[in-house]
Amino acid sequence: MNTLPYRPCVGIMLINSEGRIFTGERIDTPGAWQMPQGGIDRGEQAEDAAYRELEEEIGVAADRVSIIKQTSNWLYYDLPPHLMGKAWGGKYRGQKQLWFKMSLHTKDTAINIATEHPEFGRWQWLEPDQVIAHIVDFKKDIYQQVLNELL
Template sequence: MSKDFASLPYRPCVGVMLLDPEGRIFVGERKDTNGAWQMPQGGIDPGEEPQEAALRELWEETGVTEDKVSVVGQTSEWLTYDLPDHLLGKIWNGKYRGQKQLWIVLRFQGADSDVNLETEHPEFGRWKWSNAVDLVEEIVPFKRDIYEQLVSEFSDLLA
């Protein structure tokens, strides 16, 4: 008997669009998937506000601390994506069909040397500043629609 994945809820999550002073976007390459670039993101803990979760995820994944950023935007609504069939039931203990994400846009006010991927649970093996076109082209296909929406919504902040 197969599980009805369409009936599963979305995992509440935040995403972080970290922008340098020129409007370029931070992306990291996942350690577990060569060539898979993405912006920092992660689940919202119980009782945690989305902005708190974004700052925590940023620190956990990049080593960038709250004093090195300022909040400059947030998506107007939650954005959702469904996992591709080959991942359904395999991640998040099979409890979710995908994620619903609130994205927080942060302006980076530090130096590149403030980025430290060697965190307690490293997610990225390397990182770079990307422009909007490359960002959308390099993201895994099942997240591309969300990244296109982000680039459109925050185009005034981007390089």
């Protein structure tokens, strides 16, 4: 399985005016919290994918946010053995991600997780030092890298 490629992806660290970070609990995995993220479509620029994923996952349009910072390189994670060969049709061993720190320029009412294809059942703002404790185990290392680089 380690010969499989990594899925190109973006992640978004959305920050509110108090410096708290958006996290959503996955509908398909109760107890698994994460920041918005998703695949980069063929021919799509990473920045465009980040804006698209933000709107698709939490209903926030590009004109409601601004990019503050981006990770300097791809960050990688492998799927745990029980998901290897199952997630994403078994085509990938994990993801390589470019992360964007974005600032929300509007009220929380702009956030709508009841999207066309909902991924989150509920959401919350967390202090930066609370994020890692809420993240699913196999993503903790990459999330620590994201926090280290973007905060």
